[in-house]
Amino acid sequence: MHIGKSYRLSDFLFWTRRKIYTLIILGTVPVVLYQLFDIKWLVVPWTFVSLLGTATAFIVGFKNTQTYNRTRDAQIVWTSISNSSRAWGIVCRDYFRDAELTRTLIYRHLAWLTALRYQMREHRVWETADARYNAEYRRYFNIPERQNAFEDEMLQYIPKEELDHIAGARNKAGQLLALQSRTAKAIYDSETIVATQFVDMQRTLNTFFSLQGQCESLKDTPYPRQYSIINTIFMRMFCLLLPFGMLREFDKLNEGVTGWMSGHMIWLVIPFSAIISWMYSSLVQVGESTENPFEGSANDVPISQICRAIEIDLREMIGEKELPPPIAPQNDILV
Numbered sequence: 001m002h003i004g005k006s007y008r009l010s011d012f013l014f015w016t017r018r019k020i021y022t023l024i025i026l027g028t029v030p031v032v033l034y035q036l037f038d039i040k041w042l043v044v045p046w047t048f049v050s051l052l053g054t055a056t057a058f059i060v061g062f063k064n065t066q067t068y069n070r071t072r073d074a075q076i077v078w079t080s081i082s083n084s085s086r087a088w089g090i091v092c093r094d095y096f097r098d099a100e101l102t103r104t105l106i107y108r109h110l111a112w113l114t115a116l117r118y119q120m121r122e123h124r125v126w127e128t129a130d131a132r133y134n135a136e137y138r139r140y141f142n143i144p145e146r147q148n149a150f151e152d153e154m155l156q157y158i159p160k161e162e163l164d165h166i167a168g169a170r171n172k173a174g175q176l177l178a179l180q181s182r183t184a185k186a187i188y189d190s191e192t193i194v195a196t197q198f199v200d201m202q203r204t205l206n207t208f209f210s211l212q213g214q215c216e217s218l219k220d221t222p223y224p225r226q227y228s229i230i231n232t233i234f235m236r237m238f239c240l241l242l243p244f245g246m247l248r249e250f251d252k253l254n255e256g257v258t259g260w261m262s263g264h265m266i267w268l269v270i271p272f273s274a275i276i277s278w279m280y281s282s283l284v285q286v287g288e289s290t291e292n293p294f295e296g297s298a299n300d301v302p303i304s305q306i307c308r309a310i311e312i313d314l315r316e317m318i319g320e321k322e323l324p325p326p327i328a329p330q331n332d333i334l335v
Helices: 009-015 017-035 046-095 099-120 132-140 150-154 160-167 172-189 195-220 225-256 265-290 303-317
Strands: none
Touching: 009 017, 009 132, 017 225, 017 265, 046 099, 046 195, 046 225, 046 265, 046 303, 099 150, 099 160, 099 172, 099 195, 099 303, 160 172, 172 195, 225 265
C-alpha cells in the first residue's frame, strides 16, 4: 500500500513505459502511410472511434470500480482480523492463571496469522505481481514472505511437533485454528473455565474461521474473466483505431495554419493519439494492479505490516519487553 502523498510522475511513466512505446508505434504507422505513401483510404470515421472510446470508458470505469471494491473489502476483512485478534489476546490473558497456557494460545494465534499471510501470498495464474512492469517496480520494496522461509517463521511461534502436524495439510491456517479449538475444549473439560467462557472462546475462533474464509474467497476468486477480456479487447481496439480516426481531423487543420507547420499538422496525430491511448491503457493497468489485494504489489493491503502490529500488541499484553520492530514503509510502500 502506497502511503505517500502521491506517486511521482516519473515512477508512473517508468511503470507504463512499454505501453507508451507501443502506442507511439501505433500512432506513427498510420501517419506515415497516410502522409508519405499517400494511402488516403486508411481514414476511419471519427464518429465510430468516438463511440468506441465512450464504450471503452464505461467498461474501464466499471472494472476499476469493482477492483477497488475488492481492495476495500480486503482492507475491511483485515481490520476485523486485527480487532478480533486483540480481543482474543484479552480473553487468553484474563481467563487463565497459567501464564504458559496463555502464551501458548497467543503464540499459536500468531502462527495462524503467519500461515494465513503466507497463503495469501501464494501465486495464482491470473495475478499480475510477476508481470514485467510490476516485477521491475518491486526494486523499491521487499515482500517478507518471499524473503523468509515459512518454516523458520512458524518455529518462532509453535514447537516443531505442531509444525510437523500441520505440514502435510493443504490449509495450514485452518488446521491451526482446529488446534486452538481442541485446546479450548481440553481446558473446558479440565474445568479450568466455565461454560460461558468456553462459548466465548469458540465464538471468537468461529469469527477467525469466517474471516479466513473471506480472505480465501478474495484470493481464490478472480475478477470475472468475461469482464476482464472484454475490457482488454475494447481498450486495444480503441488504441489501434484512434490514430486512424484522427488522420482526417488533423489534416483539416492545415487549412487554417500558415508557416512552417503548414501541410504538416498530420504529424501531431502521433503525440495526441499516444497521450489519449496512454490514458486509457494506464487506467486498465491500474485496475489490474488493484484487482488482487494480497499478491504483493505496491497497491495491496499491507498484511505483513498488519500482522506485525498485531504481534506487538499481543506480546505486550502478556508482559513481554523484547518485541519485534514495526514494519516501516519502504519508499512510501507498506507490504
